Amino acid sequence: FSLYFLSLESGKQRKKMRTAMLRSIRASVQRSSRSYSSESAPARKVAVLGAAGGIGQPLALLMKLNPLVSSLSLYDIAGTPGVAADVSHINTRSEVVGYMGEENLGKALEGADVVIIPAGVPRKPGMTRDDLFNINAGIVKGLCTAIAKYCPHALVNMISNPVNSTVPIASEVFKKAGTYDEKRLFGVTTLDVVRAKTFYAGKAKVPVAGVNVPVVGGHAGVTILPLFSQATPQANGLSDEEIVALTKRTQDGGTEVVEAKAGKGSATLSMAYAGAIFADACLKGLNGVPDVIECSFVQSNITELPFFASKVRLGKNGVEEVLGLGSLSDFEKQGLEALMPELKSSIEKGIKFANQ
Ligand SMILES: NC(=O)C1=CN([C@@H]2O[C@H](COP(=O)(O)OP(=O)(O)OC[C@H]3O[C@@H](n4cnc5c(N)ncnc54)[C@H](O)[C@@H]3O)[C@@H](O)[C@H]2O)C=CC1
Numbered sequence: 001f002s003l004y005f006l007s008l009e010s011g012k013q014r015k016k017m018r019t020a021m022l023r024s025i026r027a028s029v030q031r032s033s034r035s036y037s038s039e040s041a042p043a044r045k046v047a048v049l050g051a052a053g054g055i056g057q058p059l060a061l062l063m064k065l066n067p068l069v070s071s072l073s074l075y076d077i078a079g080t081p082g083v084a085a086d087v088s089h090i091n092t093r094s095e096v097v098g099y100m101g102e103e104n105l106g107k108a109l110e111g112a113d114v115v116i117i118p119a120g121v122p123r124k125p126g127m128t129r130d131d132l133f134n135i136n137a138g139i140v141k142g143l144c145t146a147i148a149k150y151c152p153h154a155l156v157n158m159i160s161n162p163v164n165s166t167v168p169i170a171s172e173v174f175k176k177a178g179t180y181d182e183k184r185l186f187g188v189t190t191l192d193v194v195r196a197k198t199f200y201a202g203k204a205k206v207p208v209a210g211v212n213v214p215v216v217g218g219h220a221g222v223t224i225l226p227l228f229s230q231a232t233p234q235a236n237g238l239s240d241e242e243i244v245a246l247t248k249r250t251q252d253g254g255t256e257v258v259e260a261k262a263g264k265g266s267a268t269l270s271m272a273y274a275g276a277i278f279a280d281a282c283l284k285g286l287n288g289v290p291d292v293i294e295c296s297f298v299q300s301n302i303t304e305l306p307f308f309a310s311k312v313r314l315g316k317n318g319v320e321e322v323l324g325l326g327s328l329s330d331f332e333k334q335g336l337e338a339l340m341p342e343l344k345s346s347i348e349k350g351i352k353f354a355n356q
């Protein structure tokens with residue numbers, strides 16, 4: 001490059017060349033400072049509980065790719081040494097450690113900033129999420145007891161179903177331990193948003209990358225309420241019937257996957273993607289990135305129920321602000337009214353279980 005520069009005849013050519021060289025050097029410095037800045041983002045430990053499962057494995061992979069993570073802790077009752085060894089060979093920032101068995105849960109959690117919980121059994125065709133309660137409620141209770149002991153300030157991302165009950169269970173466990181902070185407990189409903197965006201973009205024939213759809217309520221059947229009246233960009237010409245069908249498909253999205261998998265579990269890959277988006281938003285909030293907004297099932301006073309999914313602004317302490325519902329169409333108002341009894345009873349069931 002410099003030899004070529006010296007051989008150039010005219011001053012004009014040399015000037016042009018010098019400008020090009022400076023531009024290229026500036027771009028390369030900018031590129032390296034960008035990668036330097038992600039390496040020097042604050043140290044953050046993320047723990048995945050249930051890391052060897054259908055969701056846990058791809059979620060571990062996606063968290064290993066996240067430059068905001070410096071330490072990735074993979075915990076399960078079985079299978080984590082293999083998953084951790086595999087993921088640890090990926091040449092990204094985080095150190096990976098696998099922990100197996102209850103005796104190692106404390107070490108897996110110590111110092112965690114974010115704990116993601118996809119531990120528990122998934123549905124089979126014909127089951128509701130509530131049918132998972134008997135097994136998953138106990139698993140979540142045990143894990144949250146350990147979180148209260150070993151990392152009481154972590155942001156908890158609850159994926160295990162039924163989310164409408166497991167989040168209230170977690171809150172009661174933390175209350176009993178004296179560590180409850182409503183700003184730090186989240187039910188992960190991001191998959192409902194991911195589905196609503198995908199289905200809406202397909203129907204409205206708009207590029208999916210620019211689509212946003214809030215989804216409120218809870219995470220089971222009719223408690224999942226997508227607000228297509230607030231979707232952006234607004235698609236003119238979607239009929240009432242099409243909105244009804246989009247709503248139903250979003251509410252039944254989980255069942256669609258359970259049936260297609262025909263006994264081999266429920267959504268894992270799309271859930272890992274959704275879980276990684278939500279955990280990334282939590283990390284960004286912790287790191288002080290402004291205006292990080294995601295939908296989540298959190299303690300809330302925007303309705304008469306103590307927990308409700310809505311848009312939430314994330315910040316350095318977790319939930320910075322629970323955003324309101326905004327204006328609803330008549331159809332959405334009916335949906336809101338219809339979901340309240342089921343959501344109320346699922347919340348109460350979780351609270352009762354935790355206090356038995
Ligand atoms: N919130 C949401 O949108 C979604 C939630 N889910 C839920 O996520 C959960 C996990 O689903 P999959 O990964 O497909 O199930 P899976 O059965 O493939 O994996 C679950 C993992 O949890 C582990 N596990 C069980 N007890 C444990 C304990 N006490 N401590 C730590 N790990 C434990 C198992 O060993 C297994 O590796 C289910 O409850 C499912 O319904 C699934 C999809 C979407």
Ligand SMILES: O=C([O-])CC(=O)C(=O)O
Binds near residue numbers: 123266
């Ligand atoms: O449907 C299920 O059982 C898993 C789930 O929560 C979802 O895919 O939304």
